[in-house]
Structure formats: C-alpha cells, structure tokens
Amino acid sequence: GEDVEQSLFLSVREGDSSVINCTYTDSSSTYLYWYKQEPGAGLQLLTYIFSNMDMKQDQRLTVLLNKKDKHLSLRIADTQTGDSAIYFCAETPIRGSTLGRLYFGRGTQLTVWP
Amino acid sequence: DGGITQSPKYLFRKEGQNVTLSCEQNLNHDAMYWYRQDPGQGLRLIYYSQIVNDFQKGDIAEGYSVSREKKESFPLTVTSAQKNPTAFYLCASSPGLAATGELFFGEGSRLTVL
Numbered sequence: 001g002e003d004v005e006q007s008l009f010l011s012v013r014e015g016d017s018s019v020i021n022c023t024y025t026d027s028s029s030t031y032l033y034w035y036k037q038e039p040g041a042g043l044q045l046l047t048y049i050f051s052n053m054d055m056k057q058d059q060r061l062t063v064l065l066n067k068k069d070k071h072l073s074l075r076i077a078d079t080q081t082g083d084s085a086i087y088f089c090a091e092t093p094i095r096g097s098t099l100g101r102l103y104f105g106r107g108t109q110l111t112v113w114p
Numbered sequence: 115d116g117g118i119t120q121s122p123k124y125l126f127r128k129e130g131q132n133v134t135l136s137c138e139q140n141l142n143h144d145a146m147y148w149y150r151q152d153p154g155q156g157l158r159l160i161y162y163s164q165i166v167n168d169f170q171k172g173d174i175a176e177g178y179s180v181s182r183e184k185k186e187s188f189p190l191t192v193t194s195a196q197k198n199p200t201a202f203y204l205c206a207s208s209p210g211l212a213a214t215g216e217l218f219f220g221e222g223s224r225l226t227v228l
Contacts, residue, residue, distance in 0.1 A: 008154065031215050042118075042204055042219030043157075088156065092215040101147070101172075102217055106156035 006089050006105035013113050018076040020108045022089030025070065032065065033090040033102065034074045043088060046074070076110075084112045116141045120205050120220035127192075127199070127227050135190045135223045137205035144210035146188035147217065150174060151202040160203075163188055164210065192225060200227045 003025040012018045024032070030051050035043040049056045049063045049072075056063045062075040076083055089105040118139045127133045139146065145164045149157040159172030163182040177196025182188055188207075192199045202224050206217040 033216070035217075040222070040224075042120075042206075042221045043217070044219070045216050048216060101159065101162060102215065104149075104157040106154060 004089055004091060004103055004105040006087075006108045008106060009109050009111070011111045011113065012079050014079060014081055016079055018074075018079045018083070018110055018112075020074045020076075020087050020089075020110065022072040022074075022105055023070055024072065024089070024091050024103075026091060026093050026103075027067075027070065028093050031092050032063075032072050033088075033092075034061075034063065035088040035090060035104075037086045037088065037107070039085075046087075079110075079112050081112045081114055084110055086110070118205060118207055118218055118220035120203075120223050123221065123223060125223060125225045127225065129227055130194045132191055132193050133199075133225065135192070135203055135205075135225070137188045137190065137220060139186055139188075139207045139218075141207055141209075141218060142185070143207035143218070144185070145208045146182070147206045147208075148172075148178075148180065148188070148190045149204045149206065151204055151222075157204065160190065199225055201225060 005023045031048050033048040034046045036046050037043045047058050060077045064073045086107040086109050088107045090102040092102050121136045147162040148160040151157050158174050160178050161180040163169035166185050169182050179191045204222050205220045208217050
C-alpha cells in the first residue's frame with residue numbers, strides 16, 4: 001500500500017527558511033499535496049504539485065519534487081511565527097476510482113522561534 | 115459562505131455509549147470523507163462516500179458506521195464496539211473524480227471517552 005513518511009519535528013528562527021521533507025512509495029502518484037494544520041483546527045491546503053512537474057512556487061512557498069527518489073519538499077522562505085503549525089504531506093494515486101482518497105504522512109510540527 | 119460544518123466541536127461519552135458526529139457541507143461536493151487523527155499518527159481514513167447512498171470502508175472502519183442519505187450530509191457514528199474512540203475526528207469533502215483530489219476540511223470534533 002501507499003506509505004508517506006515525514007520527520008516529526010522542525011525548529012527554525014524567525015526570518016530563516018524552513019524545509020520540510022517527505023518521501024512516498026507509490027510511483028503512480030498523480031498529485032502531491034502540502035496541508036497546514038493549526039492547533040485544534042482542520043487542515044488547509046497550502047499547495048499541490050502534479051507529478052509531471054519538478055517545481056512549483058507560490059509567494060513564500062516552493063515545492064520541489066524528485067520523482068526518481070520519490071522525494072517531496074516544502075520550503076518556506078522568511079518563516080514567521082504564524083507559520084508554526086503541523087504540515088502534512090499527502091498523495092493521491094493514479095487509480096481513477098480512488099482519486100480524492102488521500103494518503104497522509106504523520107505530519108511535521110514546525111516551531112518558529114522569535 | 116461555503117464550507118464544511120462539523121458538530122459538536124467537543125463531545126464527552128461514557129464507555130458503552132454510541133455517539134454520532136455531524137458533518138454538513140454546502141460546497142455541492144460529491145465526495146465526503148471521515149478521518150481520525152491521533153497525536154503523532156497523522157490522519158487515518160475511516161469511511162468515504164463518492165456519491166449519495168453509497169460509501170466504502172477506509173483503513174480503520176471497525177467500530178464505526180456512516181450513512182449518506184443526502185449529498186450535503188455524512189454523519190459518523192462511533193459505536194460501543196470501537197475499542198479506543200478518544201480522538202480528533204475530521205470530516206472532508208472533494209468535488210469528485212474530475213478534480214485534482216484536493217480535500218476541504220471541517221474544523222474537527224474532539225471525542226473523549228470517560
């Protein structure tokens with residue numbers, strides 16, 4: 001089955017860049033996602049990348065995809081204290097009947113120190 | 115505003131009691147999902163429904179039941195057969211197979227069994 005792995009914790013200083021890494025096993029993944037969860041709340045989509053892309057940039061966020069190594073990363077430039085949250089990597093397989101059924105990593109708790 | 119509403123936000127239950135968590139969406143989405151979140155374990159899929167009057171078991175369906183009588187509603191019942199029900203429950207929806215697979219989440223319901 002699908003397996004998505006992330007490190008559990010990351011701490012950075014305000015103003016530095018944060019890089020959150022994720023690996024996945026399903027080579028047929030179509031879309032890969034980054035979601036953000038603030039304490040006691042649901043998840044919000046930050047960005048996603050289609051599997052035929054290598055990079056996607058959206059303001060302070062840069063997503064890099066290495067399909068050969070099945071590695072996905074999220075870089076947050078100029079990290080702010082408001083970026084402190086849990087970040088989830090997720091993927092959805094190519095099988096059409098399950099599109100929309102996402103497989104999530106365990107989440108990376110990002111702590112930003114002032 | 116369009117969105118997903120979960121209720122109640124907090125719920126306490128005695129052992130042996132069934133409890134139903136409500137999930138309503140006004141996004142006109144075809145697919146709806148229930149996830150369970152435990153600390154450090156990420157999100158695990160309980161049940162999902164891609165169309166009214168049809169639903170499928172996810173990875174941890176034992177001890178749970180759902181119904182999908184209306185497009186906008188997907189309630190989850192946590193039965194007394196669920197051995198460890200204390201968790202944070204998240205409902206989500208997506209437009210369906212034609213979309214990117216992005217999920218839209220509610221704010222969650224925290225269930226505590228006393």
